[in-house]
Amino acid sequence: MNRLNLRHLHYFWMIARAGSIARAAESLALSPQTLSGQLATLEAELGSALFRRANRSLQLTEFGQTVFSYADDIFQTAQALDEIIQQPPEDRPLNLSVGVAASIHKLIAYHLTAPALTLSREVHLRCRTGETNQLLKALGQRELDVLLTDRQPDFKDTGQFRAHRLASSSISLFAAPKLASKLIPGFPNSLDRQPFLTTSLNAPYINELMNWFAAQRIQVKIVAEVDDSALIKVFGREGIGYFAAPTVIQDEVCRQYEVECIGSIGQVRETLYAITRARTGHNIAIQALLTERADLDDSIEKNDQ
Template sequence: MKWLNYHHLLYFWKTAKIGSLTKAAAELHLAQPTLSSQIKTLESNFGAKLFDRSGRTLALTETGQIVFRYAEEIFSLGEELTEAVQGRTPEERLKLSVGVPDALPKLVVYQLLKPALDLNEKVQFVCIEGKFQELLGELALHRLDLILADSPVPPQTHIRAFNHLLGECGVSVLGTEELYDEFHERFPQSLDGAPVLLPTQNTVLRRTLEQWFEANCIRPFIKHEFEDSGVLKVFGQSGEGLFVVPTAIEEEVCRQYSVRSLGRISEIKERFYAITVERRLKHSAVIAISNSARNSLFQQKAP
């Protein structure tokens, strides 16, 4: 059996957390060449690079991110072990690891997760952002408890996972005060030729929007496309174009980004799922998330 050198793992973990070999070496009371050599030995043992080095900047590779997540858990357990042996019982917390696809609106993520914070048990979230297919792989390896997504697991995916529909809502078209004044009359026909900011082609919302535009003979001017929903909203806030959000978070987006709603498109439905490896939900935090979403968040509000 090939044993893992935990000293090397500790050196890697500290360096990854600090982001600098020089500062990590100082904290560990090691010479920088010694620290660099120990990390290279760990990389050699794993047979993969853990850092991409560009000058003095360190960035974790894909393998490095996996190793770092394990190291976080290993050394967190080590601290708990020390406290337990010394007679100090660590505060009990319910841990929930959540996968979040890049394009999923972060306000939706927050609103979905928020009810778990009201449980009697204290909940610690570990949110991992990434591509949907990559997150499914992490779920299959039981590194995630659930994935929040705006689409179900594709039928052709060879992963045993179950889709739990949390709810659905229409979409709202938002824009700055100036764009509202220019395009709110005759909505939605006013969208023809209007500057819009859209999610990229690989998203469910983009495909649905394009079908709706085609069906209604509307041809907006696609000014920019974004994979990250947060960046899209910042551009929308600056007046670069109109943008679309789930109606469930319309009021909060308007408040946070100082924009107005031109109108709602009820024919387009945004659906949100909790994806787990369990047919029936068992984790108390996930049950709280599911119940709140179905009974509150996605109850359509009147315009």
């Protein structure tokens, strides 16, 4: 420990995570020259290079990879400890930052976050939508506390994150009453060449649904691709086409958007996950969100029957 300067090690860790000295220097509020000098001092202390330059960027050497893996454990643990130390007294609101994948239906997102809002202690909730990969990066950088997504990410570092299965629902199809009256008789063959509204976000359940259409020999006529699940439902309400949504929110979708359920497809399912950092501290709002998943899943299974 006498040879290891933790401040220099932290600077190295920040550079490795940022991918460049300039970006790390900006995060640390240091000049790139100062940060470069600190890195050189650490390499001299350790007796080996930690980075090599390749295509105008920094890449970890084999030794640098080893040092980074240990540094990552050290500073992830330190940040988790800092979260515990900085926790406010019980009479102050808890902060909960939730990332929501844009392909998740907003009504589903509400149901998944609701358990954290029913605690006796006040919770200050912040929600941020976006693509799963972008939100996962924000989670790793501690900008988010938890990520709700409809796909289980392929983690490069399995020690950094944890995936928690929250729920699974079959998929149903919906349309405005006039179009629904045409599609309900003869379902599913009635769907052939009829206007369909789909998400443009490559949601896993949409891929399964397209395979199901193909198996049923239904020719899909896509009239709109939309990257917002709520906007798709608005288009559906106006009779532009039929759309898909999880069966668990069937009643809410029909009531809120004045549409009718054409039919449910048990073979096509949407599975939802919560992604957390491996060390989440003791945020009871996160724990509530995770532990209430069984009740939500039971309600989904009941609605699917």
